């Protein structure tokens with residue numbers, strides 16, 4: 001069991017921070033990964049944006065592939081007054097220049113992008129992104145008013161060795177190096193155990209709870225009171241059927257969803273259970 005950091009807070013402080021949790025509006029973020037086409041993105045955005053769900057109780061965001069950003073942005077504008085926000089799955093840290101194949105937060109200005117997922121395990125693994133790269137991307141997003149969703153997650157061998165919390169804290173500290181915020185809503189953390197992604201087997205509340213507590217302690221130790229309000233998401237095989245159980249985990253403030261975000265019914269089904 002972890003938390004060396006826990007010792008930094010007395011019971012009264014912890015209780016105060018726990019109360020803050022009741023006021024955090026949860027975020028449901030859909031990562032569409034490399035799926036769909038123009039017709040699909042248009043239709044899915046329409047169905048989510050026009051749903052009768054109360055966006056006042058749950059924030060919702062969808063992150064299409066870059067080529068879908070324009071389409072989704074257009075659909076969101078058409079659904080006037082919808083609370084649905086737009087995100088991207090990656091970002092480049094420079095503003096512009098000779099970076100073939102890359103997209104900067106500055107290029108996204110016209111599309112009203114609110115969130116950028118950075119450091120997803122699939123990019124860390126397949127594109128060789130290091131935590132240093134992730135922190136640079138998070139800084140660039142912030143500089144352009146785009147909220148970074150910084151992803152961390154341990155691979156199966158780390159989990160089996162019982163080293164999850166120290167792995168996550170190290171990855172988090174490195175990914176947030178130089179990342180400074182003035183408000184809690186400028187940053188989101190997503191905890192996605194690599195072994196739970198796309199496996200159909202979500203981590204259990206028992207697996208998740210100590211990790212989220214460690215993340216919360218780390219955020220408070222780095223950002224002070226602001227850190228108690230930074231949203232921490234869980235990701236990995238989330239679906240409507242396991243949402244309620246997962247929502248009970250302390251310090252969990254929403255989800256980053258892959259497969260179940262590709263159908264309006266399941267995505268909205270999750271949102272419904274989060275209220």
Ligand code: 13P
Nearest residue numbers: 031197198236237258259
């Ligand atoms: P699944 O919900 O398909 O497991 O994917 C999770 C994920 O990687 C979201 O970023």
